[in-house]
Amino acid sequence: MPLFFLIPLFTGLITGYFLNKENDEIGYISGVLTAISLIFSLILAPWQVQLGLLVVVLFGSKKLLQKKMYE
Template identity: 65%
Template structure:
């Protein structure tokens, strides 16, 4: 198995580290070099490494999808559960409506 793909891969990793630590404009240029080196390293990698990377990405996205579905189900359950505080507020608003029907206000004063 040829190991020449490791040269641009490690170059990309080193430049990515420098990019994270740098705050100057040269950091942006190094960031571009890091992205190009990492892409080149993955392109030059043997098919076994590429297949392994593909499997890792597919399994990782599957787990993320399951976590998101679980969170959505939890949110739906919370929305479907009756909110007892809300029903108490509704009854107090009904009482307030009845009071407003019998009394009138003029500039904030009941009469």
């Protein structure tokens, strides 16, 4: 399984981490670009990774909904 989809993810996360401390517009722009790179890397991810994330989201949301109903 090629791991080239991790390149935009790590690039965005590293850039967002270093520029997150800025209070100017550059901090907000880096946050938006980090979110875009996360979406882009999920699009490029192999189907096994996408399926695994889908299963985690479905079962995690079901457990959270059940927990919230009983509170």
